[in-house]
Amino acid sequence: MGVRLEGTLARGGFRAELAVEVGDGEVLGVLGPNGAGKSTLLRTMAGLLPLAVGSLRLGDRVLDDPARGTFRQPEERPVGLVFQDYRLFPHLDVLDNVAFAARCRGLSRRESRSRAAGWLDRLGLADLAERRPHEVSGGQAQRVALARALARDPELLLLDEPLAALDTRTRLEVRTELRRHLADFAGPTVLVTHDPLEAMVMTDRLLVLEGGRVVQDAAPAEVARRPATPFVARLVGLNLYAGELERGTSTVRLDDGGTLVASTEAGTAGRVLVGLRPSAITLHATRPDRASTRNAWPGTVTGLELLGDRVRVQVGGAPPALVDVTPGAVAELGIEPGMPVWLTAKATETDAYPDVVTLPT
Amino acid sequence: MTGAVPAGPGTRPEVRPRIRRRTPWPLAAPTVLGLALLVLPLVALLVRSPWRTLPHVLAQSTVLDALRLSLVCATIATGLALVLGVPLAWVLARSEARGVRLLRSVVTLPLVLPPVVGGVALLFAFGRTGIVGRWLDDWLGVTIPFTTAAVVLAETFVAMPFLVITVEGAFRTADQGYDEAAATLGASRLTVFRRVTLPLVRPSLGAGAVLCWARALGEFGATITFAGNLPGVTQTMPLAVYLAMQTDPAAATALSLVLLLVSVLVLVGLRDRWLSAGAR
Numbered sequence: 211m212g213v214r215l216e217g218t219l220a221r222g223g224f225r226a227e228l229a230v231e232v233g234d235g236e237v238l239g240v241l242g243p244n245g246a247g248k249s250t251l252l253r254t255m256a257g258l259l260p261l262a263v264g265s266l267r268l269g270d271r272v273l274d275d276p277a278r279g280t281f282r283q284p285e286e287r288p289v290g291l292v293f294q295d296y297r298l299f300p301h302l303d304v305l306d307n308v309a310f311a312a313r314c315r316g317l318s319r320r321e322s323r324s325r326a327a328g329w330l331d332r333l334g335l336a337d338l339a340e341r342r343p344h345e346v347s348g349g350q351a352q353r354v355a356l357a358r359a360l361a362r363d364p365e366l367l368l369l370d371e372p373l374a375a376l377d378t379r380t381r382l383e384v385r386t387e388l389r390r391h392l393a394d395f396a397g398p399t400v401l402v403t404h405d406p407l408e409a410m411v412m413t414d415r416l417l418v419l420e421g422g423r424v425v426q427d428a429a430p431a432e433v434a435r436r437p438a439t440p441f442v443a444r445l446v447g448l449n450l451y452a453g454e455l456e457r458g459t460s461t462v463r464l465d466d467g468g469t470l471v472a473s474t475e476a477g478t479a480g481r482v483l484v485g486l487r488p489s490a491i492t493l494h495a496t497r498p499d500r501a502s503t504r505n506a507w508p509g510t511v512t513g514l515e516l517l518g519d520r521v522r523v524q525v526g527g528a529p530p531a532l533v534d535v536t537p538g539a540v541a542e543l544g545i546e547p548g549m550p551v552w553l554t555a556k557a558t559e560t561d562a563y564p565d566v567v568t569l570p571t
Numbered sequence: 572m573t574g575a576v577p578a579g580p581g582t583r584p585e586v587r588p589r590i591r592r593r594t595p596w597p598l599a600a601p602t603v604l605g606l607a608l609l610v611l612p613l614v615a616l617l618v619r620s621p622w623r624t625l626p627h628v629l630a631q632s633t634v635l636d637a638l639r640l641s642l643v644c645a646t647i648a649t650g651l652a653l654v655l656g657v658p659l660a661w662v663l664a665r666s667e668a669r670g671v672r673l674l675r676s677v678v679t680l681p682l683v684l685p686p687v688v689g690g691v692a693l694l695f696a697f698g699r700t701g702i703v704g705r706w707l708d709d710w711l712g713v714t715i716p717f718t719t720a721a722v723v724l725a726e727t728f729v730a731m732p733f734l735v736i737t738v739e740g741a742f743r744t745a746d747q748g749y750d751e752a753a754a755t756l757g758a759s760r761l762t763v764f765r766r767v768t769l770p771l772v773r774p775s776l777g778a779g780a781v782l783c784w785a786r787a788l789g790e791f792g793a794t795i796t797f798a799g800n801l802p803g804v805t806q807t808m809p810l811a812v813y814l815a816m817q818t819d820p821a822a823a824t825a826l827s828l829v830l831l832l833v834s835v836l837v838l839v840g841l842r843d844r845w846l847s848a849g850a851r
Contacts, residue, residue: 256755284754285762297752301770313766314757362756 212236212398213255213366217264219422221250225262226422232398232415239413239430240402243441246419248402249294252368255400256291257284268366285314290364294371296355298343304354305330305339311362329357333391349380356391367392367399373408385411406445410434418442436485436563449486449531452565455479462562468528470555471504472562481565488522488534490559494552495543504557511549514540521545525553613831620828621821628825636803637811638829644719644807645787648726649734652783655727656734657776661764663735664742675739682732689728690796697724697797721798722805726787733786734779741775742768778841785837789830 212233219226226247232238240248253259255266257273260281266274268289273282298307308329312322330336333353338346346354352372359367372388373381389412392399403409409416410430418426418438426438437443443450453464455478462470462484472484498506509527516522521540523533531553535545545551594602621628628634663675681689697704697715707713715721745768753763769776791809798805800814808830815823 258751258754284751285757285759287755289755291752291755293748293752295748297748299749299752299767301773310753310758310766311756314753314759314762358756 211269213266213268213400215251215255215261215264215266217266218262219247219250219254219259220262221253221259224250224422226250226419228419228422228424230400230417230424232400234397235395236415237392237399237401237413239409239416240400240419241404241406241409241416241433241442241445242419243404245421247422248404248419249370251419252291252370252400252402255366255368256289257282257287288363288365289368290359290362290366291368292352292355292359292370292372294374296343296351296375298351298354298358300343303340303342304335304346307343307354308358308361310358326357326361329361333357347380348376349384352376352384353387356388360391360395365397367395367397369399369401371402371404373403373405388412406434436483436561438483438566443485447488447532449488449491449529451484451486451529453482453484455482455562460557460562464529466529468507470529470560470562471557472560473558474562478562478564482562483565484560484562486531486555486560488532489520491531491533491553491555493523493525493533493535493539493543493545494554497552498554503554505555505560506552508550508552511545511547511551513547514545525551527553616824616827616831620824624821625825625828628822629829631822633802633806634811634822634826637806637808637826640719640722640803640806641788641808644722644726645730645784645790647723648730648787649780649784651723651727652731652734652787653776653780656731656779656783657738657769660735660739661742661768664739678735679732681729682736686729686790686792686794687796690725690793693721693725693728693793693797697721716797717799717801717805719798719804722794722807725793725797726790729790729793730783730786734783737775737779737782738772741772741779745771781837781841785834788833 212231214231216229217227219228224245224247228247228251230238230251240251242248250259254261254274261274261276263276265272265277268287271282272278272280273287274280298304299310302310305323305326309319309322309326312325313319317325327336327339330339333356335350335353335357338350338354343351343354352375356369356372373384376384385408392401392412401408401413403412413430416426416428416430416433417424418433418441420439420441426433426442428436433442434446434448437446437448437450440450451462451464451466451470453462453470455462455474457479460471460474462472462482464470464484470484470486472482474482497508507527507529509525509530511523512526513524514521515524516537517534519537520534521537523535523540523545525531525533533553539545543551659678663671663678694716695701697707699705699708699714699716704715707715715724749767749771750763753767754760758766788807789809790807791813794805794807795810800806800810802811806814808826812823812826812830815826
């Protein structure tokens with residue numbers, strides 16, 4: 211059961227080679243930079259774009275299979291899609307927007323409206339029934355769009371950056387609520403996002419897309435801990451280095467210069483990625499005592515940024531690193547751009563894992 | 572600051588300081604002349620109207636017949652243009668088939684074609700010996716030229732393109748994202764058209780229909796060529812005005828006044844809702 215897509219997606223000159231499977235009740239997050247193919251994936255699943263090659267199945271039904279000449283039109287697919295810009299019909303009030311799917315199925319106006327009213331109740335929108343879309347707030351419009359998609363009784367739910375159009379405060383509120391509704395949904399859900407927090411909090415599994423390829427497919431915690439590409443590492447705020455593990459040792463020779471002694475799982479060899487949390491690195495004004503840590507290297511401070519109660523220090527060197535320190539440490543050490551420093555990191559905090567992705571550069 | 576009472580909205584009319592700048596004469600002079608050209612004839616019409624005999628002239632049966640015929644024919648022509656033209660506009664706007672661009676030029680041709688030529692062309696098509704008219708005559712015993720049906724046909728031919736290009740533009744600029752959203756909610760293409768696309772372009776539909784109706788009402792060239800000038804059957808207001816000018820200028824003025832009044836009513840109707848919304 212669930213949804214299964216395997217094949218080539220094409221949109222204009224863009225092509226993506228993907229294999230995606232989402233089980234019933236599972237929420238798959240799709241994370242990736244702009245142009246990675248996230249929206250193309252959703253549009254293909256919804257039937258707004260045909261597959262170039264391959265097949266798309268929902269349950270035991272084939273929705274799209276160009277080789278067999280099968281293509282179900284979007285209106286023939288039991289798929290609910292929540293667009294990023296919601297696309298609520300401006301000429302209909304909230305109730306009739308949510309009643310739209312039932313009307314299309316041939317139910318009477320009365321019956322459709324009474325069902326729609328049920329959905330509005332469930333999503334706490336009953337008071338807005340008679341408002342037009344331009345008369346509701348962004349967070350409310352998001353919920354109306356969700357209600358409208360759910361009112362179709364979809365077997366597959368697709369959400370395209372559902373919170374991107376909201377301001378930060380509303381986003382927090384809606385996120386919690388949306389998560390609850392997604393948990394209630396019995397079928398597979400695909401949620402496209404570029405917000406790492408959204409991806410971590412709302413999904414069961416993360417698919418990282420880059421340049422039309424799946425570069426990582428893992429649990430959110432795993433993606434955060436061991437990102438497969440610099441893009442994801444940047445999103446989750448991790449220092450990530452690619453390099454070669456020297457045979458028989460735990461020393462990694464980094465591609466961009468420098469070496470790190472890392473902890474590895476048994477059997478790891480060859481190309482590796484090394485993840486290092488900014489808070490696991492310590493800054494020193496002078497060369498530290500060599501005995502205490504395995505990794506120590508010199509660098510130069512290139513920038514400072516205040517992040518809540520921490521200061522993120524950018525340090526150039528081999529390798530360069532982001533380091534989180536307390537404001538007190540900044541004052542104590544007198545850290546400022548241009549200052550030479552020493553960095554240390556414990557080998558136990560330095561995690562090396564196999565590099566399975568080789569991105570074309 | 573003793574008297575600093577914050578002036579809320581509405582407490583004092585907002586005075587916006589303005590710098591008066593003269594319009595340069597190379598722009599001002601043509602403006603005045605142009606306006607005069609447009610307004611003077613209408614003023615002259617009002618000044619020279621036989622106001623005293625007006626009720627008498629308008630009560631004549633030929634005038635009433637012409638007026639009724641004009642209104643009825645223009646309305647039927649507009650209805651026909653809506654039924655045929657809106658689907659046509661949709662196809663022109665949304666179809667990806669080859670030849671659609673050529674089709675669009677064909678549709679807009681009557682806009683630039685002298686109406687008299689349109690009338691002649693209609694005769695060759697639907698006249699008793701025309702390429703279609705011949706069969707209509709032989710098989711069904713239907714003759715179109717010089718009947719009221721011919722008036723409607725001539726008016727539709729000339730006026731429908733106004734509706735088609737207005738509505739086609741609206742279809743083309745309408746956000747197709749809504750069509751996609753409707754499709755993902757289970758709406759077939761026809762349902763999308765009926766429930767989403769059409770309601771979204773309603774302002775342009777209204778504007779197009781009014782333009783079409785006004786153009787049909789004023790139709791002269793194609794009508795007189797294809798339908799003739801039979802009082803009570805094909806003699807519409809513009810034809811009546813022209814005929815009256817030959818014999819009774821006072822009656823012609825009176826008839827013109829009526830048409831002017833109708834035009835003004837159309838403008839008023841268009842002004843707020845349709846023109847502004849349709850231009851968006």
